[in-house]
Amino acid sequence: MNRPDEAQRTEQVRFERRGAAGVVILDRPKAINSLTLAMVRAMIAQLQQWRTDDEVALVAITGAGEKGLCAGGDVVAMRAGVLAGGRGRAEAMEFWEREYDLDALIAHYPKPVVAFMDGATMGGGIGIAGHASHRLVTERSKIAMPETIIGFFPDVGGLHLLAQAPGEIGTHLALTGATITGADAVAVGIADVLVHSTRLPQVLEDLAGGQAPALAELGSTGHPAPILAQRTWIDACYAGDDPVAILSRLRDYDGEEAEQAHEAAALIESRSPFSVSVTLRAIRNARRFANLDAVLEQDRVLARAFADEPDFREGVRALLVDKDKNPTWRHASLSEVPTAEVDAAFVR
Template identity: 55%
Template sequence: MSVETDVDFRPGPVATDEVLFARQGPLGRIRLNRPRAINALTQGMVASMQAQLELWAGDDAVTAVALEGAGERGLCAGGDVRALRAAILSGEGDPVAFWHDEYVLDAAIARFPKPFVALMDGIVMGGGLGLSAWGSLRVVTERSRVAMPETAIGFFPDVGMLYLLARAPGELGTHLAMTGATVGGPDAVHVGLADVVLESPRLPALVHELADGRLPEPWELRDDRVPPPALASEREWIDECYAGDDAAVILERLREDPAPAAREAAEVIASRSPLSVAVTLEALRRAARLDTPEDVFAQDLALGRAFLGGSDFVEGVRAVLVDRDHDPRWTHASLADVPPDAVLRMFAAAPQP
């Protein structure tokens, strides 16, 4: 949600009112400003943020940057994939150019020379995680709903998130990547996508602290009343079922496991694009062996190009976000029907671990 203060937000160097900027003392503030679309990212928004961050990086009067989303629904639901689908179908526009610019921005946030504070209130998914999970202080709330749901739309978890998910405890990252499951704030912290859970009414006070030139440590913000992460208690079946590199075998283990949550995960994975799930698992395992986030961003861009050439992306976006019939007609009937060479072809231009 927007952190309301008497601050004058205005468009930045790239003229769009879909992302706004303000100075509050030494704090630079970014407000994503498409509340009706849960602040879904456009190329203009990405370009404007990139330009503004470059200015603030060189401005000694700016000591920190904070990111927030307009409206009550969330920080950011991701990239505007409906617009990307339309560009693919019409042949106008270049989705790869959007992904390139988006990943450059995410990488700039990861190496930003000043504290970058992400207020991850409400929905934070896909590209929204790319903007926030690379920050230096990542604050979730009791309202946060965090996910990389790309396998549901025939894509894969991008924006470098496989670098972080591959380094989550046990196989928790594998579970989240393959299912696209949504988690709350405590689980986001547990898997390494956030740093601390803060009650949403305390966000304005945090912004005021930042504007006063103070950057609290995560332990200073911690609340002992925050519930424990739910996924921590599921590690036994998750670690056992998700081991290995064969997505079809993982699915069968989940189906046969006595834990109800495992069988529920199996149903979810079986409903996702088989090609996307298989590519996601391979990409995750490769990300675990890649040395830097930049390597994973390069893998993401190579996979994005490959998904344009023959995948379920157009159909998945249609079923989930355009027609909303939730009845996608995937290229492959099941994970067992996805040929291994079809998966490996997607990585032909990707960095090799």
């Protein structure tokens, strides 16, 4: 029998006990379960309670509705808070701090955490799912770290995952914000196994028995991953630390996959030049960092910098508030972003 098990009540996320499983259900389906401060606080409180509860053998993270697990943080609310100043800005900053705390809690949780990355799992959704011990995707999964689209940067420890992807695939995904399939996510290390969506209810029921099954028993990893077929042009174009040079190579690429390279160039040109420049520096740093915690510390520093960044406010406005999809970025091109401004973003 399912029963509520809530350490801190909120209408936006539910907690249930199903046998020996503690189940987190993100419950904002109309917003594709985008995360709010109340949701993050509640999840931290409940996970802290379950970690010392001997009756809870494992945790499952799921999302209500058919669209996806989680589309990310509620950046419209974050933008509004920053613009309001005072308490609103303080709550926006607390959201990022607590969100990163939650990501670290999941990554270091002493019990198995099974994340159901069905449908859209993006941005903050990667934070709560991509660091789980068991990461399931389906044929319906749409995976992305799309923050440069809104003048932000790939946070929630996402660069820790992307930095470990084969070749320069992670750099491509970080700079463009491109969406990949569930099979792609397995291939690049963001997920572990692809399970057909029709099997998910049975998997969740099986978890109630208290034993996290071996990943090999849940599905298979042999599905075609389109992103791997693009490594020739991706690895050739995205090498190095200079975003201007990367964009130039993408524009000028004349191999068999020239059209894909040129499309990537167009995507990067449409993103915030400041965001792209900072993101490239950040993912190169992430390659050198020893662990996820170091990347999350970088995220905390960068989030504070971006809170007052005009491109963040403008990007969210254009994509999600006015929805004209025509942002006016602070810099006209990547070549106009001063190195000193990028350096400053990384200063605590």
